[in-house]
Amino acid sequence: MLISYNWLRELTGTSLTPLELRERLTMVGLAIDAVEEKDSDAVLDVEVPSNRPDCLSHMGIAREVALIESGKIRPPSSKPASAEGRAADLTSVEIRDTDLCPRYAARLVRDVNIAPSPAWLTKRLEEIGQRPINNVADITNYVLHELGQPLHAFDFAKLSGQRIVVRRANAGEKLKTLDGVERTLDAKMLVIADAERPVALAGIMGGEDSEISIQTTDVLIESAYFNPDAVRRTARKLGMDTEASRRFERGADYEDVLRAQNRCVELICEIAGGVATEDAIDVYPSPMPTRRIAFRPARVENLTSLNVAETDMKFILTGLGIAHTEESSAVWKCVPPTWRIDIEREEDLVEEIARHFGYDKIDSELPPSNQSGELQPRELKIRKLRRTLQTLGFDEAINFSFIEAAHDNQFELIPELNTEDPEHVFITLKNPIIESEVRMRPTLIPGVLNSLRHNLNHGVRSVRLFETGRIFAKLNSGELPNEREALSLIATGGAGEENRAQALRETDFYDLKGSLEAALAAMNRGPLRFTKAQVKHLREGQSARILLADGTPIGSLGRLAESVSDAYKFRQPVYVAELDLTRLLAAEELPVQYAPLPRYPSVVRDLTILVDRQITLEELLRTIEEQQVDDCRGAQLVGTYEGANIPEDRRAVTLRIEYRSDERTLRDEEVEERQRGLIESLLRQYSAQLH
Amino acid sequence: MAESQSQEDPRTQVEAASKAFEHEFERFARFTGQSAAVHGLTLDHAESEQRALAELRTRHLGKKSVLANCKKSIGRVATEGRAAFGQLVQSREAEIVSAIEQAETKLKDHIQSARTLRESIDVTLPGRRPRRGHLHPITLVRERLEDIFVALGYAIEDDREIETDFYNFDALNIPPNHPARASQDTFYTIEGLALRSQTSTVQIHAMQRRGAPVRMIAPGRVFRRDTPDPTHNPMFFQVEGLCVDRGITMAHLKGTVAELLRRMFGSKTVTRFRPSYFPFTEPSAEFDFSCFKCGGSGCRICKNSGWIELGGSGMVHPNVLRAAGVDSDEFSGFAFGFGIDRMVGLMYELDDIRLLFENDVRFLEQFD
């Protein structure tokens, strides 16, 4: 909202400079974005809060300035219009839809001389960014910026039947507005019509047909109060935003209708000549109720800690036009002025007093402390997860929560979101901002793949990223969507070291798996199990399902399938994992408990067997465990070998078996015997050979 | 005695051995004396000389050496010449030992320093250090904020990101026709649910769950329909704080926000409150803080005003307390909120906040 400093000074006689005004208005809640010096004037750009339509005029700002300076408003005055005849003898006003138009006043000025505006008027309007048109149109615009009441001037001769009908449009009815656009109306839109057709979009814009032109002699000046919601709805629907609609949709002053109209008519008579009717037709069937607010002065200190003297409170209330009477010393009855539609309750009055008394006078102190804060276990776990992944070389990614529908069937979702009916999983946005990104992501993978592509395109070939964030899927109808926290990892390129040009080796499946295990171990979650699995977006033979120790599946891990890789134009192996962090955080914590240290030494024996390539390490280890060999404390992988000197369908697996007794030091012969037994059962079970 | 006389004169034997040693030792002589010539000798050569010297010692001083034999025969020498002979043997032996040891010491020292030199390394080569990752700047700032509020006695809360109109608007006293509800500003699912446009939603959930008094902050993602540009994103992170108790006033709000900003931007930071309007607070205030870059004298970051606008705040509206089931006559509270992304943008002087969600490694690497 642009405000002319000179205009403001006419209304207030302010002694503050434009820059002082900027400071003072800002501190009462009217922030000034900019002050621009313009020949012998200054223009203030005021950021008017959305609940203060009263400040969308010079008068509104003037009221605040007057109170800031403890001064008085100097209301604008003009010569009384030359008047003759009664409006009702010349025209009529009918409001058919009083719910959308509670008040409508019409007054005529006849024999006007349409011409360009005088220089002072043109200059005023141009300064505040308004384009002058002709004297009558400019005067309505001038009064709008002066008093805040939108007005409209019709060419009276163009009104069929010489009358005004305020009604809802008929569906499909058409109106060509002043901007030259033909609008098709719906039955919820309010129009100003004449005897036959719409001549204006109520509270938004006039029609082209009844526009003031150089031939116009008689004008009908409309001043009305329209329902804010109705104006907003119509303006939105038609994509319109005008000086008038902006004020009506926030709420105009229904008691200012006649005063503004009178000011406008007086100025027309003065500038464009003509004779006004003596009165206006003012249709206002059910006056708006008066708001009365019970106000306890003590609430000011209760809410703000400000200790304001009652005389100061009364001074501020009076300055803002808020009538007040003392019902008792503890309760005052307040009636806010009709232009202050934002004041509805006691707290609003507290704010009025506080802002004019000065927020800067409020003390600054911490509230008395009565409890200590603490990070929740969940937050602590996630912090450990982040720190561990960071140490392992992963950068943290954050992606938008919306993705393209093109990803719909590209990825297997975590088990919790995976349903029989994939079509009905997705949460879809009605009004996306990036046109193609209509889905609330049910997986983090497309996001990290996008981030990877961005990095590869910028010449970074070794990338490790992780992201944690919400994923979404539909639940049963009537239920709110399922929201779960997920973790996604991605790794590709070299397994790098700082400050070295070349990676020591290429990243593979076990890098990602190990990182995941390390991160989860840091959260004291695990051990995890990994089973060979078919996963839609992963390459067969290098993909695994991730399970909790109790067998609950929580995600997947593996090398990105060629089909997905190709779609992203990746030319190097990419490894991805995703898992259900919500489930993981809910899983039982591993108890940390002390176990006595061994008293006798361990003996280890390595064994290498040649087994079918399909036999997994997990199977071998389970078999060893199942044998329950005396004093056997478990087995660990030393390494695997396949290739030269080994049949293609087999591989060599070397395991280290640990033996230890709690009672004594084991003798070599005992260990040998046990190891022999173990080997025999492995060979039998897997048709294996010793290697 | 007769036996020994039949042999060569033992003295002659000793002298001959001594002569033979001198002859063989000639090549090592350069390793003795003041001007020992080990300079320029390679490590390999020095080591082979060391071995040769050891052999020389064995030959001339070993058990089977002439000198050793002569020593054994001292007892058999006639009494009158025995002492003199003994002295001769010992002095010749001492001469040999001394010569060898001198050379040995020199060689050994040389070998040691040559070896040290050969095994010296370039300490400026990079240490073996796996590449470290980097946390997202939003996470870094968020964790700092969380730590500050935890220290001030606040709990950290979060809740749904897809919300009903009740939590996203109604409970926050946002009127039915408020522009924020329009699909121009707020994302809706086709089922008509809203993507939360502020984390104030969490306040309602938390008050319903925990009742009053309550102190909490809610950091998290929020969504507003802004087209991405250098200063906007359709998704960003926000933190909202809430303190509801008996006797809470705006002074507590000012004190808390000022304390936060001092801890984030330094102890000299000044906070300013301006009246403003938010549906969920009354009275409402926006807060600015003195520019951490120029200290208030004006610079690019504060657009020459000396102040940086950060967020909104106020006393929780009675309608909001009521919607959350808190008695507004008994309790009062303050709430405040601001963008974490905005704070990140300020702290690191980002010229384009879209960088925050591109996840360019070259960008992420700059934060730690």
Ligand SMILES: [Zn+2]
């Ligand atoms: Zn600055």
